[in-house]
Amino acid sequence: MSKKRLRWKHFEGGASFSASTEGDPARRHNGPWKRSRNQDYEQHISVSGSRMPTNRRVQIACQSCRQRKSRCDGVKPSCGFCIRQGWECAYSELNLPDASTLSIFHRIESLEERIVSATARREKEPNLGLQDAPYRSSQTGVRVAKFGIRDLMLEMPAKHLGSAVQVLNWPVVNFLLPNSDGRESRLDPIYPFYVVHEKQDVSPVAHIEIFPPIGSDWIRLYLTYFMREVYCFFPVFDGLDVDSLFHLTSDADVGSDTHLLLNVVLTFGALAAKDKVDDERERIAVETQCWNAAVLLFGKTALASSVAGIQAAALAGFYCGAQGKIFECLKYLQIASTMSQIFIKRNNHTETAGGFTHSFLCTFWCIYCYESDLLSELDFASSGLSWYEDMIPYPSTVLDPMPTHLYTPLLASNSTRQQTVLEDVAICQIVTNSSFRKSINRVNATIYSLDVENADYTGHSTVTRYVDNCVWMVKYAREFEKHHRAIQERIPTYMLTSPPNLEWNVNRLQRRKSAFDYIIHRNFIDYAVHNPDRLTADPLRDEILEYCRRGLEGCKHFIESLAATQINPLTGTFSPGMANLTMVSVLLVSKASNVLTAVLPDGIDTAINSGIGTVTWLAARYPSFQWHVDFLQRLKAQVDKRQSCCEPLTVTHKASNIFDLIHPQV
Incomplete structure (x- = not known):
């Protein structure tokens, strides 16, 4: 037995x-x-x-x-x-779960509570003002049925296919620009940014002090430069924050995070005052000393995750981006993102609905937009900040006005703008930029993400995948166009005019609209250029060509908007420069393609020349862009040569399905 x-x-x-x-x-x-x-x-x-x-x-x-x-x-x-x-079981010496298991249980319970509270909060809040279009509505025809939690929160994928690297390695580009031995080469437009071309102008520092030993007049001067030249693009403060910074002294009883924030603000203000003050050596000394003090304080305040520390880390990232230090910029933005997530988790149960401070909401969305702009061109993993985009509301109207009476009067020759940006306009600027940025992130996560493609089409035959992908692309384009129109209808008219909005802010908003048009329809241009025979027999040929025309129009408008106004380096030049490079390349390839001749926009040659001129201007200021200038000039020369000889563009490598289109086999 x-x-x-x-x-x-x-x-x-x-x-x-x-x-x-x-x-x-x-x-x-x-x-x-x-x-x-x-x-x-x-x-x-x-x-x-x-x-x-x-x-x-x-x-x-x-x-x-x-x-x-x-x-x-x-x-x-x-x-x-x-x-x-009929008795109750009685266990003797029952072993309890270990600490790691209990921690997992607590996290699951916290996640369930946050989901329930967020759902109840969204049901109670009225749909007023500028809101996102009903992208996740069950009434839409978008297919997102196989991803579970990813369906609810589409974050920026770590490896997406909407960057400039993919366009510059299209088979047609490699066909036009082969190596000397005739082989295709893998082009990397990001590599030049790893190289340090020149040192920054710095002043020798004998020792580092936490609080800068400069007079109050100097503090007020550089704070004024920050508020007039930087705050209008990154409005991360409210009136009380600005007032406390103007009245902060070395003997004030405040935490190290406040001193850190002051040092970063003074550093950014000193950079904004470049070539605008009488004593340039003194300005460089202030910028260097304050930045060294800020770097010293970051190690102490990184774990505190206070609002002031988050603001300091975010502004430090924006400051590095203004200098062209892309990877250092991303480092501080990732720090700010991590601190923001810790702050949200810590205060999620204690804060009421919409109870996060106004300055934190503004800082959160500024970090979100800037980091997403960088990750749209860099193949780096996201910090996870986009997982909280539906939990954190947009900032509302400011109750505390800015203490403009504390600003130092600046001469017209010492300031690029005498107009002080209105608080309501600055807040609306955050909301509109965030709405477009969220939409572009969803396009990257839906159309240009590897996971979506592999999950939807695993096990299908080549022909079935080809037919499904054509219908799939058209279906998504229709949905995203509805989403785009819904956002545009909610933008106030005063956001697109200057004044009251600043000219550079209006330009940035117009470029985001054009970038949204481009990214929605870029896959159609890819399909048409590499599959002219299939396109001829495709039943959706007319609709695909119309989408190609809209994508090319988006490229043209983006390039023209960027060239129409002098670029402001304080807002960063990497993302617009890389987008300009990509769109000029798309226009050149489309110009060389016989299939897209009928849908080319008017003035395409002018747009191409303007785009090359913009990259040339960036290369004169940031040597990392010199590689991009050489690339565009070589590509343009090849396209002009083929057009002058009336030589048709025949790509030797044709993609068999949409996966090979998006992933060129080089």
């Missing part, structure tokens, strides 16, 4: 003995007593002459039953003995 059978015989014998004591006496003599294998029980019977207590027999039965029904969460399964007797 097996051990399992013997064990249950032991339990049955114990059950009959106990039942005869507590319940029906007749059950005691129904059969012969079966000797137990428990020696303690036998010894207890022989010595004391009494039966083993019922509770101990219950514990033995339950403990043996638990050995067969062990569960990691510590739930106590009921054994058959207790069920028959």
